[in-house]
Amino acid sequence: MSESITIGVKPDVKAVTLCTDEQYQEMYAASVADPDTFWGEQAQRLDWIKPFTKVKNTDFGGDVSIKWFEDGTLNVCANCVDRHLPERANDVALIWEGDEPDQSQKVTYGELYEKVCKFSNVLKGMGVKKGDRVTIYMPMILEAVYAMLSCARTGAIHSVVFGGFSPDALAGRIEDCDSRFVITADEGLRGSKKVPLKKNVDEAISISGIVEKTLVIKHTGGDIDWAADRDIWYHEAVEDVSADCPPEEMNAEDPLFILYTSGSTGSPKGVLHTTGGYLVWTSMTHQYVFDYKPGEVFWCTADVGWVTGHSYVVYGPLANGATSLVFEGVPTYPDASRFWQVCEKHKVNIFYTAPTALRALMREGDSYVKAADLSSVRLLGSVGEPINPEAWLWYYNVVGQERCPIVDTWWQTETGGVMIAPLPGATPLKPGSATRPFFGVQLALFDNEGKKLEGAASGNLAVTDSWPGQMRTVYGDHARFQQTYFSTYKNTYFTGDGCRRDEDGYYWITGRVDDVINVSGHRMGTAEIESALVAHEAVSEAAVVGYPHDVKGQGIYAYVTPPVGVEPSEELRKELVQWVRHEIGPIATPDLIHFTPGLPKTRSGKIMRRILRKIAENEFSNLGDTSTLADPSIVDSLIEKRLNR
Ligand code: PRX
Numbered sequence: 001m002s003e004s005i006t007i008g009v010k011p012d013v014k015a016v017t018l019c020t021d022e023q024y025q026e027m028y029a030a031s032v033a034d035p036d037t038f039w040g041e042q043a044q045r046l047d048w049i050k051p052f053t054k055v056k057n058t059d060f061g062g063d064v065s066i067k068w069f070e071d072g073t074l075n076v077c078a079n080c081v082d083r084h085l086p087e088r089a090n091d092v093a094l095i096w097e098g099d100e101p102d103q104s105q106k107v108t109y110g111e112l113y114e115k116v117c118k119f120s121n122v123l124k125g126m127g128v129k130k131g132d133r134v135t136i137y138m139p140m141i142l143e144a145v146y147a148m149l150s151c152a153r154t155g156a157i158h159s160v161v162f163g164g165f166s167p168d169a170l171a172g173r174i175e176d177c178d179s180r181f182v183i184t185a186d187e188g189l190r191g192s193k194k195v196p197l198k199k200n201v202d203e204a205i206s207i208s209g210i211v212e213k214t215l216v217i218k219h220t221g222g223d224i225d226w227a228a229d230r231d232i233w234y235h236e237a238v239e240d241v242s243a244d245c246p247p248e249e250m251n252a253e254d255p256l257f258i259l260y261t262s263g264s265t266g267s268p269k270g271v272l273h274t275t276g277g278y279l280v281w282t283s284m285t286h287q288y289v290f291d292y293k294p295g296e297v298f299w300c301t302a303d304v305g306w307v308t309g310h311s312y313v314v315y316g317p318l319a320n321g322a323t324s325l326v327f328e329g330v331p332t333y334p335d336a337s338r339f340w341q342v343c344e345k346h347k348v349n350i351f352y353t354a355p356t357a358l359r360a361l362m363r364e365g366d367s368y369v370k371a372a373d374l375s376s377v378r379l380l381g382s383v384g385e386p387i388n389p390e391a392w393l394w395y396y397n398v399v400g401q402e403r404c405p406i407v408d409t410w411w412q413t414e415t416g417g418v419m420i421a422p423l424p425g426a427t428p429l430k431p432g433s434a435t436r437p438f439f440g441v442q443l444a445l446f447d448n449e450g451k452k453l454e455g456a457a458s459g460n461l462a463v464t465d466s467w468p469g470q471m472r473t474v475y476g477d478h479a480r481f482q483q484t485y486f487s488t489y490k491n492t493y494f495t496g497d498g499c500r501r502d503e504d505g506y507y508w509i510t511g512r513v514d515d516v517i518n519v520s521g522h523r524m525g526t527a528e529i530e531s532a533l534v535a536h537e538a539v540s541e542a543a544v545v546g547y548p549h550d551v552k553g554q555g556i557y558a559y560v561t562p563p564v565g566v567e568p569s570e571e572l573r574k575e576l577v578q579w580v581r582h583e584i585g586p587i588a589t590p591d592l593i594h595f596t597p598g599l600p601k602t603r604s605g606k607i608m609r610r611i612l613r614k615i616a617e618n619e620f621s622n623l624g625d626t627s628t629l630a631d632p633s634i635v636d637s638l639i640e641k642r643l644n645r
Helices: 021-033 035-045 076-080 082-088 109-126 142-154 167-176 197-208 234-240 276-289 307-319 338-345 355-362 389-399 478-486 526-534 570-583 609-616 633-640
Strands: 056-059 065-068 092-097 104-108 133-137 157-160 181-185 188-190 193-195 213-217 231-233 255-261 269-274 297-300 323-327 350-353 379-383 406-409 443-446 457-463 493-501 507-512 516-519 522-525 541-549 553-561 592-595
Touching: 021 035, 035 056, 035 276, 065 276, 076 082, 076 142, 076 276, 076 307, 082 109, 092 109, 092 142, 104 109, 109 142, 109 213, 109 234, 133 142, 133 167, 133 197, 142 157, 142 181, 142 255, 142 307, 142 323, 167 197, 167 570, 181 197, 197 213, 213 234, 231 234, 255 307, 269 276, 276 307, 297 307, 307 323, 338 350, 355 389, 355 553, 379 389, 389 406, 443 493, 457 507, 478 493, 507 516, 516 541, 516 553, 522 526, 526 541, 526 553, 526 570, 541 609, 553 609, 570 592, 609 633
Parallel strands: 092 323, 133 157, 133 181, 157 255, 181 213, 213 231, 297 323, 297 350, 350 379, 379 406, 553 592
Antiparallel strands: 056 065, 092 104, 188 193, 255 269, 443 457, 457 493, 493 507, 516 522, 541 553
16 A cells, blocks of 8 residues: 555544553653563563563574573463452453344353353363363353363463364364364354264364364254263363362463464474463554453454454453353345444444455445444454455544554464554554554564665564564464465564564564465465365466455466366356365455466476466566566466456
8 A cells, every 4th residue: 555645544533541652662662771670670570470580591503492481380371360350250251243243242251251160160071171172162152161161270281273173184183283182063154054064074074093082062052963981062072060170280381372373385384372471462463453451342353263353352351351242143144234233233342354254245335334333343353364455444444534544464373362463552553564663563564685784775574572472373283384384584483574664663474485375364374275276186287376356465376287288168167166165265265266287387397386376366568587488478368368357
């Protein structure tokens, strides 16, 4: 987005009391000048069982070692629930809004405590012990939150797998972290469609074979298969357990969760987050970036299957004693007014969603927004992908009625929480820019040759020093952690994103510079989709790239070469689309499949992705040097038959 857009935020749009621009500057300077003192103080926002004496012990060189508050002990669940009881037992912790608009439920902190203690005792009864990995494959129901908090309470490590992933994808994630326990529901509901969660779990278990116990929440009451030696109904198990379950004392660096995310190569990586630093980071960013004040209703629309749901549906808000809204449905069911109706119904104060949802709703027209009373809403947030000017302005003018600041938050599964964002009131906004780094975040831009760029510049975005919310390793593969994030630039964490810094020191994220694409705010490795495609017998070679898509941000463009003797056809195209949905899940559905007898390759056999990307983007006038191609004529035929015109 260009900075020349003159839409200003009205001068009286100030949501804030937390921080002025000067205070931000001062606190930022202090956070990077003396991280030990700064974070030592900030960590006091949590209740520690045993106080830490060391704050930061991190090294981005060599094997990479990241430790924060390493000799302190605490329990995340106790910080999110128990410690609020003296003051907030009767305050609402969670509001659940079901798929159907007539379903909702409120749970106070007092009730949450009892639910979580009982859930934890059910887990213990199943044999779950500290350090065990527990896979959670759930719809957006309150039991998903209880399950996560109960793992934290008992010291188990949760691995939440998004309910839209296929049995194959689920099996891969179960196996990778050797998870012997799965928590699921009979079925999920999204926009009145049923999602066969238990059936998918059964199928995943038949693939991976290591699961010993499955805990099943009865949600829709749909028919499911039952394995009596393995499956346990939650509603039956919970009848016999006590409501008392003391939280496990955890070291600050004990693992809290694993969350799988896609990269440029190989299978998804198990991003590992630990206990103390992660909770300090999510709690502090939730308070400052969203200017959260006690008593407010905070709604982050993300699913708990993604990091945004972990950090801003569950851990950040609950650590701050907030009221967090959990939404099971989709933005367009029963119609495109759903988000706004929910804001009105539950008097939401802070609303946090993804640009892809805004673009989809914007297309339906303003009347859906205008029909709702949005007077409670005072702050809007955006996450997951760059927000385009049109969507930003619509969000600001129509949803925010020109009175709500927008916080565009840049971060990643790996970063644990928000890294670049305005502090509302303190930071003058520029539409399309995530603005400035959060406390403790030291950013740098590098060119492709590894030279650090100063001042206003465009380059590859990196972070030069550790922050408490940073991932600690790739589960089970520390070498991959070092290789993926710390080998591109010396002693520096490389984000994989391209970025421009303007003359005011504002950051403008331009998108991934690696082979990762962002489809509807969901991150996907092109290599994953390629390997799903080539697993089909009618595909001998495949190359997948992203292309600009009006609603999804990026669409999936697949070049496919069938083996000799197989004729491309509409049936084959449909079959391949279904195949990928089955192998990975609906989020990986290819938008365009371009059959081609060959792919552009160098003489050494390397696929020239740069060319494929340009053709998919319909920007082929300047393809650069094609003279190194083994067969340059293939490019003309690809251009002629291109599908995105
Ligand atoms: O490319 C950036 C994009 O999403 C990537 C991280 O994806 P994931 O780990 O799934 O986490 C998404 C939610 C935190 C980043 O590398 N991204 C995220 N937020 C923004 C963004 N791109 C531009 N602007 C953002 N605000």
